[in-house]
Amino acid sequence: MPNQRDQAADDSPADLPCLEKLDSPTGSPPTASLSSLMEVQNCVSNLSLAHEIVVNRDFRFNPRSPPTDSLEGRVTEIVHQAFWDSLQEELNSDPPNYSHAVVLLQEVKTMLQSLLLPGHIRLRSQLDEVLDMDLIRQEVDHGALDLHRLSGYIVNSMASLCAPVRDPEVRALRDLRHPVELLREIFRVLGLMKIDMVNFTIQSLRPHLLQQAVQYERTKFQQILDQHPASLDFTSAWLEAAASEEALAARAQSDSPDSRGPVSPAAVLNRAYMRLLHWDPQDQKYPKTALMDRARLDALGQQLKMLVLEASVLLLTSTQCGGSIFSLQGFVGKLRHAIAALLEGSHTRETDLRAALLGIGDVVLQQVTEAVRGQGGVALPQGSQDLLRGQISELWKHNHPVRTLIGERVQGFLQAMLQGGPAKRSPELPASLRLVSAELAELGMAFGRIVHFNRTVFGPFYAPILRKLLFPPGEAETPEDSR
Template structure:
């Protein structure tokens, strides 16, 4: 059966997202005791771990080891080599010194016990009998310790407890004869088995966590808020900016339609706009809303995918406009073109200069593919003017205010907002015409985004409600409304 470990703290992934903790202003005296700060950090850690397990279906712990080329990795390697070399010298001495070996056997026993389930009563009793540390110490004192016999029992026990994926590694232990190498490999494989046990436990608990996740995360965040009242400051600023943008958009629609749309803004519309802003968040802006911090890595990744989809759809639209639908209808042309777009634009979203250079190269690639496709079908080559125009239009897509890129971006925004309004259970809306060629990827992105938003709103709705009420119904307006009754 798979095994997982009970002590998961030491194996927590380095990229596990966590809530940022707010520091006191520079120069201000400390206001919290060490115990309360540790309690807050523990609360944040538990909240982040529970959230990651629930929302990330592929979440699992992985054995952590520092990079071999890092300072930590080199120091770790030196220390470990020194330890095992010392053990080798002790076992090779005459008579052998088993002091460190006994300590290692005790640790092996502890690790094996951590893999046992409550039903393993007989195995636990047998383990206490075979790995009786007092008896082992007596054997050491009388020079009668048989390390290979104990190692054989340990390997057999590991074979009965390990997941099938570890069978080859456990079997390989039987081929090792050097006691030091054998102990070292036993520890390595036991570490993997403990990680397997943790991941098996997580998968088993996930259905139960899903049922309790909303209440658990809400309660944990309330504990954080009780200890750090400023933990909603960024969230309030985020919602306030979204409310201002929504009010401007409503006024613009009212002016264009000559209709009077006076009245309070929709809280749902403000929240949806706020979530949409997270897909275009400036990475230099550190004031990320606290309630979305645990999903920031996922939202940033979706934002990058969205930007690439907008650029990809823009290139396809420009190619279709200059070359005609006949070129895009050629078998395999769109797929090959999209592969080129994705490959040349990969990683270019972080810096404007990188994107500009990538689009210049992309323009040349598109022209070459169009020319090859037409010649392969025996069609007439496009005029040089059309090719030059297409190259220039593609290279200009690096500008944020480029009309084609702006058009596609607006259509994408409308599509994603429609998905948010529809909710997770409703059918996705049809993407607008310019996005037809990337509709599958856009729908997949929208579904992933909607899932994050839906869960976030469910958990943090009670925290958003008073903020939105204050923004959409200011006290002055509320008093005016009461006086007029």
Template sequence: MSNQREEVGDESPSDLPCLEKLDSPTGSPPTASLSSLMELENCVSNLSLAHEIVVNRDFFFKPGDPLVNSLEGRVTEIVHRAFWDSLQEQLSNDPPNYKHAVILLQEVKNMLLSLLLPGHVRLRSQLDEVLDMELIQQQVAHGALDIHRLAAFITDTMASLCAPVRDPEVKALRDLEDPVELLKGIFRVLGLMKTDMVNFTIQSLRPHLLQQAVQYERTKFQQILDKHPASLDKTTAWLQAAASEEAIGHQAGSPASDRRVLLSATAVLNRAYMRLLHWDPQDQKYPETVLMDRARLDTLSQQLQMLVLEASVLLLTSTQFRSVIFHLQGFVGKLRQSITALLESSHTREADLKRALLGIGDMVLKQMTDAVSTQGGGALPQESQDVLRRQISDLWKQNNAVRTLIGERVQDFLLAMLQGGPAKRSPELHFPLGLVSAELAELGTAFGRIVHFNRTVFGPFYAPILRKLLLPTGEAEAGEDLR
């Protein structure tokens, strides 16, 4: 799979130079040689790529053009321009010099062959016949090479192989007269077709990858662990913190006579996963076993905080005015849309959240006033308006009582979904969470999918850590299955 990744967006001619691996520099630590670090990096890269393909259903490759303003982009542009300028000069000679053109034709043939399926027997035979490199060399020697005839065959072949989305680009190639622009265009479109083929292969293989992914990820992570035994230190600390929290909660909710009951490893692990939804972005001690899903979990965490704030605003509004307008058709939906729009992008900085909540207070009061007016009601009491505006503004505080209450209810909901598993229905939600139940259920499902896969893959790594934390004597906990 790593080879496929390297091919995406790679439109460089095959005779361009490549960097060779350097030996470990003098004076570098013997335990961290450059070659071993590169090997470890490749292992992590392959593991991350395989995980992304399996977990992210929307994953696909994009043509890997370097950023225009980056050093890589500028170097690539200079090298490519020099190559195509050289080809232009060679073909403009009298007689033309076809040295580089023949190399490109060989590369085009290889790219076309890589796009063929086993059933393309006749097309493979035609490629070997028309793009016979020995014959082409003979034609060059006798001044009889017809690049346009070969290009026409190539574009016809591309048209028969490409996805429908590439039809206009292949058709445009037929209108190019300049041989250099034609070859350049062929390479560009072939690069896109190779990307299409890789993405099609990924979609086709995903069901099979799912079957093999668990063992693959375990094996790759074990290879990393073999090279760096400390690769579970942060994971151990993460589980230790969860076990401590679970012990405190268990003691608080149990009678004194029952406080020596062993903690459940599954309960500790579930609590550990829940902690990831409230992880401090500045805390770099993220568990190694969940690192590949951190971006996904951070996104879910942000969505969760927005839903908590939204539900808190709805609860405060309903409590303050105790109005029947919440039952008016379309009112809550319009109110929620406005709240969501104002909260968007306000999670990154405290100042942004304060500003957003001030705007939300004014917006809620305006919509409430308009709704009451349409129902023939009188003006809202000014004192109640001031109280609601202040209550909404205070939601920026992490320890705000209403925000804390809603957060705990959401936490209980997600934990219930986690404990129930993917086959169980979502637990019932009461006001105001019932108003955001669809979004919470979707978030819980996405969270549960990540947790289930992670627990299945890394269960064998978690088990000995949890045994040591929960059973100091080393005894096995009967009936516990971390997967």
């Protein structure tokens, strides 16, 4: 298969994420018919599910059960109880009425068949033989149906097919003697086994899905784009803002403020991805090419904010108290645990953060005093204590010098990880971040995986936008090596 990047290399900068030529669509979306809207909705649903399976390594389906105290939960319970009460009445009648029981046995057989693998030839044959529905109906007509025997076979089949995690629940079925209760529990456990099978299949297919996911997501997004050409408008605005920031940063670092050297498309993309970690929740113009990862990126952004605050508190404390206290065994871990606990949940409102920082100041001074006294030292002077408490309480301000310094160093670390790519090791951390190195490295790896996959999938859509932003018509395009 020809390399699409090579095909486009004749007239594109080397570090453009260009896998193929695509025109950047413009204009307003046409009036959509109901069928086209449904088609787009199906594309979005399939795209979201496929993306979640590939990107989220912990993705799994879970049993859906509404809360028992909700209206849906109460209605569901009433309807189910009415059904099983009706079945009980039919079995207690004289003679017993097995019409609904036969339907349930057919459903059980279908569920068991869905759990069989291609190699289960003998089990499939046994299942057809024991749960022969024509024979069961003849037995019902002649009053010879042995429901207990059939239930025992069903439970034994479930025991041979279930995952180890379901063994206790299947064993519990053997202790049930009441036919209605037994059938009810059989259906419940079979439902769990079907979910187990789906999750097992997803885990088994994930390596193969990874190979196909890039092209699949790209194709599905193109289908959405065909229906709604304006779907890239927010993406264009996102990249344009990043390009402006990158150009300003390049001029600030240049000897000549008026210089206009070429801006690397890779640097623009990396800066754009960094912007997603600090996205204003009120800003609805989120790029649609990153929309499926917004929840993950928002969560990483919150973690990043908490890490910056935590590292800032540690730096202030170390500066005021000296490094000797931080070298005490267990001191840093205990202090970090207290800081993280007080910061938890304080990222949403400024008032919560200010209250949390006031509490952190008191806890820090308390633990520092205990540590100093434990070593037979002298407590910090009252002036130093008040200064440290005040410095920590002021960290709620975005322009706080220490918070700004830590934030810039964290951002530099994450950008260095993006430039290094997924195959290279993490860059060296500055001293001020080493106490949070493990958490920061884990956050950087998670962020890098999202960015790498997104760039691989949507590179063809970003390329023409970046080309128009960075290399307007009439200007020479200067290829640069991708970093």
